[in-house]
Amino acid sequence: MITLDHVSYQYDRQDAALNDVSLSIADGELVAIVGHNGSGKSTLAKHLNALLLPYAGKVLVDGLDTSDPENTLAIRQKVGMVFQNPDNQLVTTIVEEDVAFGPENLGIPSGEIRRRVDEALAAVGMEAFAKKAPHMLSGGQKQRVAIAGMLAMNPQVLVLDEATAMLDPQGRRDVLEIVGRLHKKGITVIMITQHMSEAALCDRIIVLSGGHMVLDGPPRSVFAQEDILRKAGLDLPPVVRMGALLNAGGMSLPLCLDVEELAEAIWQYSCKM
Amino acid sequence: MAIQLQNVTYIYMEGSVLSQAAVSDIRLEIQEGDFLGMIGHTGSGKSTLVQLMGGLLQPTGGRVLVDGLDLGDKKQRKAARPRVGLVFQYPEYQLFEETVAKDVAYGPHNLGLAPEEVEARVRRAMELVGLPYDRFGEKSPFALSGGEKRRAALAGVIAMEPRYLILDEPMAGLDPMGRKAILETIAGLRQETGCAVVMVSHSMEDVAQYAQRIAVLHQGRLVKAGAPGEIFQEEALLRSLGLELPVPCRLAAALRARGMDVPPVYTEEALAAFLLERGKHV
Amino acid sequence: MFKDITLGQYFPGNSPIHRLDPRTKLLLMIAYIAAVFLVQDMWLFLAVGAFAVGVTLLARVPASYLWRSLKPLRLILLFMFVLNLLMIQTGDTLFHWGFLRITEGGLRQAFYISFRLILLVGGTSLVTLTTTPIALTDGLERLLSPLAVFRFPAHELAMIMTIALRFIPTLLEEADKIMKAQLSRGADLESGNIFQRAKAMVPILVPLFISSFRRADELAMAMESRCYHGSEGRTRMHVLRFSRRDGLAAAVTLGLIALILLAQA
Numbered sequence: 001m002i003t004l005d006h007v008s009y010q011y012d013r014q015d016a017a018l019n020d021v022s023l024s025i026a027d028g029e030l031v032a033i034v035g036h037n038g039s040g041k042s043t044l045a046k047h048l049n050a051l052l053l054p055y056a057g058k059v060l061v062d063g064l065d066t067s068d069p070e071n072t073l074a075i076r077q078k079v080g081m082v083f084q085n086p087d088n089q090l091v092t093t094i095v096e097e098d099v100a101f102g103p104e105n106l107g108i109p110s111g112e113i114r115r116r117v118d119e120a121l122a123a124v125g126m127e128a129f130a131k132k133a134p135h136m137l138s139g140g141q142k143q144r145v146a147i148a149g150m151l152a153m154n155p156q157v158l159v160l161d162e163a164t165a166m167l168d169p170q171g172r173r174d175v176l177e178i179v180g181r182l183h184k185k186g187i188t189v190i191m192i193t194q195h196m197s198e199a200a201l202c203d204r205i206i207v208l209s210g211g212h213m214v215l216d217g218p219p220r221s222v223f224a225q226e227d228i229l230r231k232a233g234l235d236l237p238p239v240v241r242m243g244a245l246l247n248a249g250g251m252s253l254p255l256c257l258d259v260e261e262l263a264e265a266i267w268q269y270s271c272k273m
Numbered sequence: 274m275a276i277q278l279q280n281v282t283y284i285y286m287e288g289s290v291l292s293q294a295a296v297s298d299i300r301l302e303i304q305e306g307d308f309l310g311m312i313g314h315t316g317s318g319k320s321t322l323v324q325l326m327g328g329l330l331q332p333t334g335g336r337v338l339v340d341g342l343d344l345g346d347k348k349q350r351k352a353a354r355p356r357v358g359l360v361f362q363y364p365e366y367q368l369f370e371e372t373v374a375k376d377v378a379y380g381p382h383n384l385g386l387a388p389e390e391v392e393a394r395v396r397r398a399m400e401l402v403g404l405p406y407d408r409f410g411e412k413s414p415f416a417l418s419g420g421e422k423r424r425a426a427l428a429g430v431i432a433m434e435p436r437y438l439i440l441d442e443p444m445a446g447l448d449p450m451g452r453k454a455i456l457e458t459i460a461g462l463r464q465e466t467g468c469a470v471v472m473v474s475h476s477m478e479d480v481a482q483y484a485q486r487i488a489v490l491h492q493g494r495l496v497k498a499g500a501p502g503e504i505f506q507e508e509a510l511l512r513s514l515g516l517e518l519p520v521p522c523r524l525a526a527a528l529r530a531r532g533m534d535v536p537p538v539y540t541e542e543a544l545a546a547f548l549l550e551r552g553k554h555v
Numbered sequence: 556m557f558k559d560i561t562l563g564q565y566f567p568g569n570s571p572i573h574r575l576d577p578r579t580k581l582l583l584m585i586a587y588i589a590a591v592f593l594v595q596d597m598w599l600f601l602a603v604g605a606f607a608v609g610v611t612l613l614a615r616v617p618a619s620y621l622w623r624s625l626k627p628l629r630l631i632l633l634f635m636f637v638l639n640l641l642m643i644q645t646g647d648t649l650f651h652w653g654f655l656r657i658t659e660g661g662l663r664q665a666f667y668i669s670f671r672l673i674l675l676v677g678g679t680s681l682v683t684l685t686t687t688p689i690a691l692t693d694g695l696e697r698l699l700s701p702l703a704v705f706r707f708p709a710h711e712l713a714m715i716m717t718i719a720l721r722f723i724p725t726l727l728e729e730a731d732k733i734m735k736a737q738l739s740r741g742a743d744l745e746s747g748n749i750f751q752r753a754k755a756m757v758p759i760l761v762p763l764f765i766s767s768f769r770r771a772d773e774l775a776m777a778m779e780s781r782c783y784h785g786s787e788g789r790t791r792m793h794v795l796r797f798s799r800r801d802g803l804a805a806a807v808t809l810g811l812i813a814l815i816l817l818a819q820a
Contacts, residue, residue, distance in 0.1 A: 036448040037419050049780055073782050081780040084446075088770045089777035093689050093720045100792035102781040113792040135724040138315060149781060165446045168315040169475050169517060194448045235449040238478060238520035242541050249549040259520060263527030266548065270533070329735050359739040366729075367736040369761035379758065383741030415765070429740060 001027055002048060002079075002157065002188075007057035008211075009043055017043040019211035020057070025190065027156065030183045032191045032199035035208035036233035044208065045161040045192045049079040062156070077106060080150030084162040086142035087135075095137075095145055096121065096130040102153040113152070120148040124178050140171020147178060157188040164198065176201065196223075196237040200257050207232055220255050274340050276303040276326055276357070276437055276469075282334030283321050295321040296493040298335070303437060307469040310484030310501075312477065314515060318493040319473045320362075323441050326471070327359040340436070355384055358435030362442045364426035365419070373399070373417070373425050374410035380433040398432035399425075401465070402458050420451030424458065431462060438462070439471040444479065456483060477519040481505065481539045489514070505539040566684045571800060572614035573685045577694025579801040580682050583808045590812040591674045597663075599815050600670045606811055607678050614685050624680035625673065632669055639665040692716045697795060703786075710786035718774070726767065733762050 002025045009018040018040045025031055035041040046052040047059050050066040062078055064071040083089050092098045096117050103113045121127045124144040134142060143163055150158060160179065164172040176198065183189045191202060199205050205222040207215035209232035215222050223229070223240045236244060243253050243262055251269060256262035278301040284294050296318040303309055303326075313319050324330040325337055328344040337344040342353040361367070370376035374395055381391040396406045402424040409417075414425050423443075430438070440459065444452040460483060463470050474480050480487060481501050488498040491514050497504060505511070505522050512518070518526075521544040525535040538544045572580075587603075594600055611621060645660030683691065696713035703709055737758045738744070744755050 036450055046776075051776055051779060073784065076780055076782045081777075083773060083777055083780075085770075085773055087725050088773035091721065091774070091778060091781075092717050094687075097689060097792070101778075101783070104790055104792060105782040105784065107788040107790050110790060110792055110794045113790070117792060133724075134721065135728075146777075153781065170314060170515060196449075233448065233450045238541070239524075242520060242524060242545070245541055245545045246548060249545060251549070251552065259523045259527055263524055263531065266524075266528060267531045267533065270552065324735065327739050329738060354739070354741070357739075359736070361732065361736050361739075364736065366766055367733055367740075367758075367762050369758045369765075379737075380740040383743065433740065 003060040005058040007054040009055050016211045021213050027188055028186055030189045030202045031204045032193055032202040033206045034193055034199050039208040040211040041192050041208050042161055045159050048159050049076050049081050077153050078155055079157045080155035081159045082146045082163040084165050086139045089146050090134040093133055095132050099148045099152050102149055116152040120151040123151055124148045139167050140174050143175050159190045161192045196235055200237045224255055274305045277338040280335035281332045284333045287333055294493050299495050303469050303471055305469055306467050308485045309471045310480035310487045311473045312480055313490035317490040319490055320441055323439050326439055327357050328354055356436045358430040358433055358438045360430050360440040360443055362445055365422035368414040368426055372411050373414050376414050377428045377432050380429055394432045398428040401462055402428045420447055437469045441473045481519045501539050502537055506537050565687050566616050566620050568615055570614045575804055576795055576797055576801045577686050577690040578698050579804055581694050584682050586812055587678050591671055596819055599819055602815050603674055610681055616684050625676055628676055632672055635668050636665045639668050688720050730763055733759050
């Protein structure tokens with residue numbers, strides 16, 4: 001359980017990057033945090049594992065206050081973070097050594113690390129690459145290794161800070177599929193993203209703009225607020241946009257999130273006519 | 274006047290154990306004023322092809338001609354290079370000057386143009402990408418936002434006034450507003466200067482919207498090239514290559530599966546127009 | 556295109572030498588180096604050489620790989636040989652012409668120094684050829700860790716080496732990309748005098764520096780996120796353990812070295 005209580009943050013001599021944001025994320029949720037570049041979404045992500053500390057307000061992770069240095073390690077163990085650039089988060093020259101990096105820092109005994117590393121690599125389908133050098137992998141494969149590195153720390157929450165932004169469609173599909181599986185296993189997943197079609201896969205979408213939270217709700221209710229999304233510099237996902245285009249032309253279709261659903265709605269609508 | 278790829282093959286590390294064909298036997302022509310979209314997986318040879326067209330790699334088989342100049346010949350390559358502008362992935366990582374204006378001027382300056390001409394081009398290019406000279410010229414490129422950096426880098430290539438502009442994933446990693454700004458800049462540039470555009474992209478939606486012709490690459494081979502209408506009709510082929518169809522195509526297919534007679538369309542506007550028109554008549 | 560470079564010069568294998576603990580190899584390498592410096596006799600040089608050849612055969616490293624590491628040495632070897640030959644003037648004169656005088660002592664020293672260099676580089680290469688960079692760093696860290704008492708940053712040094720090894724291929728690839736981008740903007744990297752060329756490198760080096768800093772920044776954040784907080788309380792997945800094989804290797808090597816030095820005495 002993560003709670004942000006009136007959190008504000010400001011980088012040097014700039015406008016507030018986060019402005020009085022309050023929200024809470026329950027265990028087992030699948031949440032997307034969306035916003036344009038500079039909306040504060042990455043700043044928010046870095047508050048979730050004490051990489052940044054709020055100027056005002058409080059962030060609690062599982063009841064632990066992030067601003068207490070005593071809690072830092074415990075919080076970072078609970079909240080795993082995968083970043084945007086696949087190249088800049090792998091530390092060592094061999095995949096399995098890299099996955100072991102987190103547990104090693106936690107002081108876990110060697111045999112247990114071995115077990116966790118094997119398990120984590122299997123969970124992301126990278127067992128065959130255990131002995132490979134990271135620079136020989138594709139972007140998507142590197143991100144899967146990065147996720148494994150987090151899993152090996154046994155986190156409760158996985159934060160993906162635009163982790164798919166630099167991937168090709170195949171890499172993106174692979175990462176999303178793994179994330180979906182992890183969520184089903186009970187891990188809380190928080191996806192920071194610009195891709196509205198990725199957000200559409202989540203149970204809940206939080207929209208940030210200019211450091212403020214402007215929307216928070218399930219995809220259907222968030223996507224119904226087209227004006228607010230536009231003002232926040234965001235698009236509707238292609239399927240929702242298609243539906244909106246038809247409704248603007250005089251149809252009355254419910255808000256649909258995927259192609260099959262929309263096709264069925266159009267079909268029903270045209271049968272009724 | 275065209276870029277002609279004549280049976281072009283490129284083999285990495287030729288002669289060694291690691292040798293691997295990056296592209297094989299590609300025949301493709303980009304006419305002046307064309308807008309060609311290039312799609313395919315990572316590793317399909319798109320990036321190699323971009324470098325071959327820019328003369329940065331020499332084909333190990335076949336020829337690349339730019340307006341009749343053979344890129345395999347050192348002298349002709351030198352003459353051909355200014356005609357082809359290359360925009361690589363994440364081009365903002367090549368910015369280096371103290372000010373945006375100086376950085377944009379780097380290319381034109383290397384062409385050996387007179388200072389007045391360089392400045393005129395810098396102004397035009399910056400205007401085109403939506404970074405007006407008076408506001409952005411003296412700024413440090415490193416003080417710009419992500420989207421602005423990308424556009425500044427684009428201006429650096431546009432200022433060389435190439436006849437052919439080749440872009441490798443120009444929108445990668447940008448937010449929706451940033452993407453739109455880049456796409457509209459490219460389309461606007463083409464309209465204004467008549468230059469040809471080759472755009473490598475993973476986004477089927479963007480390619481469907483903007484390209485006049487589409488080339489599909491797979492494992493270093495040109496699988497198919499043609500108008501978007503032709504390409505997106507090949508649903509089975511694209512699926513078998515692991516390429517996702519644009520949403521309007523998938524929606525049209527789902528409607529056909531329900532028995533609706535939907536013509537081949539690949540843009541949202543066209544599909545919406547058809548469905549709304551159909552609604553009026555039923 | 557830089558993806559294929561191999562760093563260090565590790566030659567993959569599973570020979571008894573490959574499987575030795577890196578600490579054993581490093582320590583025995585030091586003993587070997589000492590022996591190479593102490594030996595002062597042609598026959599004993601050959602004995603040390605025979606030992607090195609024996610280890611090479613046991614490691615199943617092709618001679619061509621060893622040769623490759625010796626190749627850059629050729630010029631230095633020639634220089635040292637000639638220098639010793641001409642400068643050392645002891646023993647009988649073998650050859651005299653004008654100011655050139657070659658003595659028996661000079662000739663011996665010239666050969667000794669050449670053997671020493673070859674055995675030194677060959678022997679140490681054998682260690683790097685049979686040990687992965689990461690095992691080497693690991694061994695080094697653990698050998699040096701007792702020095703932490705004197706505030707010697709053994710762990711930090713090993714971390715720096717690991718990160719350098721990890722990022723060199725990435726940065727080479729990036730340099731290649733930036734170079735191509737600037738080339739296509741008309742950069743001329745090939746002509747002009749040395750100053751012009753140095754100046755032409757600015758558009759490549761500046762972006763490379765900036766991106767390295769960005770990478771360093773992001774990497775630091777990623778490491779912090781993974782609970783990195785120095786060596787304190789840190790465990791390792793791979794625990795280095797000396798085995799019987801290591802004892803055997805040490806006994807054989809040290810025994811041989813002792814014999815050689817005894818023979819000399």
